[in-house]
Amino acid sequence: MTAVAETRTVPEEDRLRADLYNFLGLLLARPPQQIVLEQTAALTGDGSALGQAVMSLAKVAKQTKPAGVEREFNKLFIGLGRGELLPYASYYLTGFLNEKPLAALRQDMAARGMTRAETVYEPEDNIASLMEMMGALIIGRFGAPADLHDQKQFFNKHVGPWVGHFFSDLEGAKTSVFYASVAHVGRVFMEIEAEGFRMSVQ
Secondary structure, eight states, rough: HHHHHHTTTOOOOHHHHHHHHHHHHHHSSSOOHHHHHHHHHHHOSSHHHHHHHHHHHHHOOOOOOOOHHHHHHHHHHHHSSSSOOOOOOHHHHSSSSSSSHHHHHHHHHHHHOOOOOOTTTTTTTTTTHHHHHHHHHTTTSSSOOOHHHHHHHHHIIIIIHHHHHHHHHHHOOOSSSSHHHHHHHHHHHHHHHHHHHHHOOO
């Protein structure tokens, strides 16, 4: 109940930002089921770069089947031994898994009252979890909504330094079809977020 009450104090623009972070987190955490594909196919956009990217994703989602996107997800992120991509901050920033970026993230998560769900076994610095964390900070899922300064600090420390590279890699991955469109949305959104934080005075 507290989280719901606090969410009401969040401006509409920030709720929309949080929704997009959470949407990306959902698509990157696991292969989307039919209902998620249908919801994605129903999305609309406008003439902006982000709006065009969303409309392109919707078109691809209309042609995508759960079995096909599951195969694509597995090839990209799981594979035999490992997938085509390793979607972790530690890997992108150091070349190795479970390194200092993960330890720093865990410290900042603890300071904000965030903990990994018991049903999640991936290291916390994976892209899906970081998208969900940003969404949670914006709307206040772990307490009061984070102010712009705190959002900016978290983004610049844990997301910004590597997320553009990751989404570019995902967009160009050889087995990426549905996820190329997801990556396009993510890349454009992250560019908007980075510029917004850069221009903020907080």
